[in-house]
Amino acid sequence: MNDDEKEQQLKKYNFLDAIDVIPSLATYRIMKNHKLILINESKGFKLLSNVLEDTNKLKSSSFLNSELTLTFFLYKKDYLFDNYTELIEENNQLYYFSNRKPVTEANPFSYIPTNISNDLVTEDFLITEESTQQLWFDIQQANINAEINKRLDLIAELDQDDLITDEGKLIIEQSIQKEKGKGLLGIIELKMIGDNTMDVVEIDMSDPNESKSFLLDPFPAFKIHFNNRKTIWKYIKKSDENELETSSVKPLTKNGFIEIDPNTDFSGTLPVDIDKYMFPNPTANMIKQVTDENTNITTTYSEIFI
Template identity: 30%
Template sequence: MQVAAYRTLFSIDILHNFHLNNGEERFEDMPDNDREKALRFYRWESLLKINPTTATRRNLERFQFLVKNSSSKFRVLVRVGEDAPQESFIPIEQELTLAFTVEYRDPHFENYTDMPFLVGNKMLFANFQPEEPEGLNFHPIPLDNESEYFSDNWLVSGENFQVLMERYAGLHTGVSPVGLLLIRMQGESGARNVININQSIKITPTVFKIHFNNRRTYWRFLQASSGTEIETNQPKPLTKNGFVELDPEADFDVDAGSISQFRFPNPGIKRINSEGNNYYSEITI
């Protein structure tokens, strides 16, 4: 009995510093063993849902692709010849485009992510410049060796997003995605190609990256019994792991002696307010 052989066609590292940082120590600055430990407890699928569109589901079946995720990677596998590991079992066209909708699994995702709250705008991650809508402000999805955090470079207007959805995803009743992921076999540049020019499978698969940074907020402490309201003089990072220690002398613009009796816990992620360009976390003490 012949067993089908599969290889990685491409993958996407999906990282979030709110879940990976340790207090004020950034994930990228940790020693290798600490990064590995952080990744063991990390699951990107607890944050986001990435689902193939109806057309892409058909293409996954047609070309015998599989979606197999790991804790920090979204992966698409391709069936290859038993004696030809660089040849797709079914030849792949250069123009083949796979489209996936992006939804929030965590309803508080925007609260702890360094991003604007999505009011009308949507996220677009693609390895090529879409032909429509014309004049779209396009920023390619990063590669794994590029140091770029998610920013408004990957945001498009709701109107342009609708055009992209109709072109690549079709209309989905009851589905309201916050983003769209488009991967074409021939990318915008050679480094972002998924397959070789001769349609063979790359020996080293292309690895893209979506890296979300954690939000920094001013921490506002409230004590109703005394009417006390104080806030940090600089934004502080929100983090799931570790603890951010506050210094009464350095982190507040008030007399340190007047607040020496207070303890300053780190805030949760449910109470985030925006005032102008600033974001605030409110903590009752």
């Protein structure tokens, strides 16, 4: 598609069709106490802060401490998400998008990309099992502290020392798996002051009588970009007993369209009446994986009956 066509297709895009972004209970309380507002838009979400003008800067009306942390859960809501998204998932690990590296993670660490980055989400954003357990424990402890009524479940009875015990690990793992069963994919966690100048606000402590937190200009923006799953497209015309496969993988799209040129996209001999064939794009409803017995190579197919 040309640029104008792409722009028209992108107008149909709304990330909320595929993903839910839900603040943790502790973050919900923080947002309420600091008068932060969450606004969902078609391509992402924004956090708005009530501000005052201060020497040509915008000062948050409620001081945002440098260690203040905002946590959001990412849940898959489209049942076809795994079909059209190139994503590796591990049972005991979560995707983690943050501007601060956990102490349990080694270098190099993949920080949440900024909006000008072209980085795609890969397994590099999966944190280790140890980090996942520690992260989940910390989030749940913060949530428990924010709850009005005491929680009646096993994880509420754990403390830090329990993370090294088999029983403690099992309780946390069961809690994670329960949420994964609901579609939990990963976690966004932003601290006001991040690593490598990936800050959300500017903290001014120069006046001992007044601590200030300023919104940065331009404001920080981050991007989480999932890649399309790519498959071999197999066109099947049963009436002629013909099958045509693309010579290379093609991306599965929801709002886009990939044009197929039989002369360049297929290998092998073409039917003599190829000009009568139509080549619609496949949907993501079904993908098929076939493993070659000789090479042990697995190929992912999309089948289109024409």
